[in-house]
Amino acid sequence: MDWGKGILLSIIAFVGIIMTMVIISVRMDGIELVRDNYYEAEIKYQEQIDRESSTLLLDREVLAFDSQSKAVILDLPKGAKGNLNLYRPSDVSLDQSVPVEIIESGKKQISIASLKPGYWRVQLTWTENGTEFYQEKKITL
Template identity: 65%
Template sequence: MDWGKGIVLTIIGFVVLIMTMVVISVRMDGIELVTENYYEEEIKYQDRIDESKSADDLDREVIAYNAQSKTIELDLPDGAKGFLQLFRPSDSSLDQKINVEVTHSGITQIPLKELKAGYWKVQLNWSENGIDHYQEKKITL
């Protein structure tokens, strides 16, 4: 075999490989967007940064994950209101939003036994003493 045939076969092999990758990527299901309202969320991003900083200033870990009991433990004061978003990056149909209203002192527990095993982002937005806060934790069930 001479150089010409080798170069042509290499180019043909490369084209076949690229075309195979294109066909596989086009046929893939389950490519999820991070959020449906991406542009509105991007505009609000500075607010999210400010809320995260105010949560950091509290000097306490508000979200804790207890792997043994499969619960999220929230350290929020009496009267705090907000919502907890359970975000599954690989499948948005599993996402959940839970309203949180603390009516007692101590730790608030939220069971996660119903959730599918895997990687989750837990996002908590809440208002405490008139100040909005945001904290996020990544967990694996």
């Protein structure tokens, strides 16, 4: 075999490999964005920064995870209202949202034992005395 045929076969093999990779990537399922409306979320991100700053001023940890009982423990005052988002980065279909309203004093436990094992981000957004707060925990079940 001479140089011309070797170069031609190398180019054909390279093009074949690239075309195979393109076809595989186009047919791939399960490619998901973090959010469907991430442009709108980016515009409103200053509000998120304000919530996180307010949370840092609190003298208590509001969101905790008990790995033994597989429960999220909320330390919110009476009258606080919010939303607990259970976010699974690898599969958007497993995401859950739990409304939270504190009627009585004391810590509130929310069981998450029914969730699929793996990496989760637990995000709590709540309103307390007219001020919005946000706290997040990364957990592994």
